[in-house]
Amino acid sequence: MSHAVSRLRAERLQSSTKPFIARGSKAVRCERCRVVPEYCLCAWRPKVATQAGMLLLMHDVEPLKPTNTGWLIADLVADTFAYRWFRTEVESEILALLSDPQWQPYLVFPGEFVTPERVVTEVAMEEGKRPLFILLDATWTEARKMFRKSPYLESLPVLSLQPEHLSRYRLRRSKRNDHFCTAEVAAMCLELAGEQRAADGLNAYLDVFSQHYLAAKMKREVVLDDLAHERLREFL
Template sequence: MPAAEWPHAVSRLRSARLARSSKPFLARGGPRGERCAGCRLVPSHCLCALRPVVPTRAGVCLLMADIEPLKPSNTGWLVADVVADTFAFGWARTEVDPALLALLADPQWQPVLVFPGEFVASERVVTELPPTDDKPARRPLFVLLDATWPEARKMFRKSPYLNHLPVLSLQPDQLSHYKLRRSRRDDHFCTSEVAALCLDLAGEPLAAQTLEAYLEVFTRHYLQAKNQLPVDLADAAHQRLRDLQGLRG
């Protein structure tokens, strides 16, 4: 079992959100809507045995829109699977979780908010991790707004407790490959794609590549389950994930 606890932060947030619901959340698919608690897929297409283990120095803080933890297609869950130090908090306009404020103030972390620089005052924007004079150096903590693009823009505007953070504006040279929910723009990335870019920037290429491969495998399982088709465990996506796991050392 990896250093990450199970259930991880996104799973715990999902459970808390379900507990507050006035009516049950019903995800489609599977017998009577049954889904695996570990990967949210229908049992016939369970992904749990393929969950990768990659030690990382960086951490990820997911600030999640209200129903994101409930969506089977949410990829913040995959980030929490791969990155042991993933923290997840629900977002609300009128209140903030004290644990989130404590995390952002924790001296072991160097938090940066990840958001497109075109929407931010230029003096806050950075394109690489800010240098630190601390010894030992603080660990990078990437704060990601896990939401649809309209929701993320609202969260950015209405979260004054994030205003002191530098804003990391990523400059990716590829288009999004996410196929489960579509943005109108191909340069809008899903949460796990953004996290992979951040890990690469933090000097953790194996973790970045593993998260990319894990997203591809998750997508295959999700779409095959949706179409009631079997998964080919020997295809190129699964082999790439296995090869990356073999590189751990």
């Protein structure tokens, strides 16, 4: 079963003129969960109903990275949409999605970089609409460029998150532990939208994914009866 991020990855691979080479990219991986087969995560995919939607605007090679957590979002949130970001153009499907009357879009970005009149800190829904959270899936440097160079997003309210905890993500290096991975951001958005169970499921899924990925990298056994796996079992 494919989803938006897996389809985007396939399209990105097909359009590549040279192989993508990065840390961990040469390992043989399960096509469904991107983890080394001996540590496969497919049986741990959570099943949670959601009303919110996620629009992932992904920087060039993000869909190809085995550590990308947008994949986890698409595994859990049924209405996840994923598109490559381009500096000079925008895909028509993105514009159609943003104008679809069933959705109320929120661009998720730190409020300190935005004019105050655009910033919101809560999800207030109009009757008959569902929240659509737009996540810039990229490194922090790339995301700032994407934010500045996407004029079609300039009219949207900017949802500025106010996290009360630090990032738990361990698969990529960051100089700051207040920078969150995409799945952590999505979980906070779900919580603001009143979908606490979906938020908890996504956080539990991220923790187990991280454990399996690191165990495969270090060639050590995964403990399947620990607290992280017990939490995720509630959502299977």
